[in-house]
Amino acid sequence: xxxxxxxxxxxxxxxxxxxxxxxxxxxxxxxxxxxxxxxxxxxxxxxxxxxxxxxxxxxxxxxxxxxxxxxxxxxxxxxxxxxxxxxxxxxxxxxxxxxxxxxxxxxxxxxxxxxxxxxxxxxxxxxxxxxxxxxxxxxxxxxxxxxxxxxxxxxxxxxxxxxxxxxxxxxxxxxxxxxxxxxxxxxxxxxxxxxxxxxxxxxxxxxxxxxxxxxxxxxxxxxxxxxxxxxxxxxxxxxxxxxxxxxxxxxxxxxxxxxxxxxxxxxxxxxxxxxxxxxxxxxxxxxxxxxxxxxxxxxxxxxxxxxxxxxxxxxxxxxxxxxxxxxxxxxxxxxxxxxxxxxxxxxxxxxxxxxxxxxxxxxxxxxxxxxxxxxxxxxxxxxxxxxxxxxxxxxxxxx
Ligand code: SR1
Ligand code: MG
Numbered sequence: 554x555x556x557x558x559x560x561x562x563x564x565x566x567x568x569x570x571x572x573x574x575x576x577x578x579x580x581x582x583x584x585x586x587x588x589x590x591x592x593x594x595x596x597x598x599x600x601x602x603x604x605x606x607x608x609x610x611x612x613x614x615x616x617x618x619x620x621x622x623x624x625x626x627x628x629x630x631x632x633x634x635x636x637x638x639x640x641x642x643x644x645x646x647x648x649x650x651x652x653x654x655x656x657x658x659x660x661x662x663x664x665x666x667x668x669x670x671x672x673x674x675x676x677x678x679x680x681x682x683x684x685x686x687x688x689x690x691x692x693x694x695x696x697x698x699x700x701x702x703x704x705x706x707x708x709x710x711x712x713x714x715x716x717x718x719x720x721x722x723x724x725x726x727x728x729x730x731x732x733x734x735x736x737x738x739x740x741x742x743x744x745x746x747x748x749x750x751x752x753x754x755x756x757x758x759x760x761x762x763x764x765x766x767x768x769x770x771x772x773x774x775x776x777x778x779x780x781x782x783x784x785x786x787x788x789x790x791x792x793x794x795x796x797x798x799x800x801x802x803x804x805x806x807x808x809x810x811x812x813x814x815x816x817x818x819x820x821x822x823x824x825x826x827x828x829x830x831x832x833x834x835x836x837x838x839x840x841x842x843x844x845x846x847x848x849x850x851x852x853x854x855x856x857x858x859x860x861x862x863x864x865x866x867x868x869x870x871x872x873x874x875x876x877x878x879x880x881x882x883x884x885x886x887x888x889x890x891x892x893x894x895x896x897x898x899x900x901x902x903x904x905x906x907x908x909x910x911x912x913x914x915x916x917x918x919x920x921x922x923x924x925x926x927x928x929x930x931x932x933x934x935x936x937x938x939x940x941x942x943x944x945x946x947x948x949x950x951x952x
Pocket of ligand 2: 589590781786798
């Protein structure tokens with residue numbers, strides 16, 4: 554079947570043709586539930602048997618902008634291949650892929666409707682006590698075992714080739730590391746913070762750090778990244794965490810993934826200005842978010858360190874002092890990328906609901922300024938950082 558975007562009826566017909574999923578006479582239902590920026594997502598279910606699947610289809614353009622922004626369908630291959638690798642390295646922490654159809658740029662995968670998108674859960678003020686443990690395991694395993702530390706280095710080079718992802722990387726390079734610091738037509742700036750946004754374009758200390766982080770994103774093939782690990786790419790319950798949507802996967806600097814998780818916790822921290830009204834409740838939830846930031850980093854550091862001690866394949870990396878140097882640079886990159894990912898969600902093209910959906914303009918502007926202040930401080934801190942506690946201190950000072 555040649556490529557065409559599926560209608561809901563066609564999605565049902567496709568699902569009916571899948572082997573060993575639904576009974577031939579099942580009364581299937583379809584709902585298009587894609588609320589991301591890029592793809593169609595069909596939820597196909599058979600109410601009689603309770604069975605359901607997700608069918609995700611890439612569109613040949615960025616849905617968030619429209620057909621004027623063409624986008625490669627190869628991202629569906631990248632996503633399905635990344636999910637399969639991630640499941641092998643972090644079982645239980647990603648949806649299972651049943652099938653990838655290259656012609657239709659379509660991936661059939663496990664339905665996670667019993668989970669919620671984490672961004673939504675955080676906006677509602679829910680707490681996820683197992684999240685830091687799960688996401689640190691996901692990141693430690695996927696980053697370590699796809700890097701030169703944990704896999705055959707010749708095979709890694711071939712894998713770098715498998716995940717060359719120029720168009721999706723270009724989105725990141727523009728939207729995260731360029732547009733917010735220039736007068737770009739892509740930017741989307743709330744009227745009330747125009748002056749704050751303009752200040753980014755003239756801050757040379759800030760722009761130097763962004764240029765260095767951008768250079769690393771462009772040149773350092775450290776590990777296979779998820780590439781877009783924000784809280785909209787995570788399905789969650791109090792017991793379970795599933796990382797979805799690795800269509801931006803490529804070989805890049807590990808801190809970009811870890812920074813994404815931390816940035817999105819801190820964006821929610823800033824956004825709580827508009828959600829939890831009583832001060833004590835807001836302070837409690839913000840304390841929970843900061844504890845989670847600390848746990849994510851510290852549990853990642855411990856798990857990655859344990860993998861290093863048990864599974865290191867690079868003999869020269871055993872040299873005393875190297876591991877400490879590596880982990881320190883990783884923390885610094887994490888902090889720098891976290892800052893970049895916060896700033897882009899305030900002034901760049903694609904915003905986050907944690908802040909964007911605050912209906913009162915002044916309250917939203919206050920949340921945006923908190924996020925900008927934290928983000929720019931993290932960017933300026935990055936190469937000087939010694940401890941995750943410095944991130945918490947910066948965030949605490951802004952509220
Ligand atoms: C044009 S795509 C905009 C953003 O959505 C994705 O989730 C990525 O974060 C990308 O930058
Ligand atoms: Mg996505």
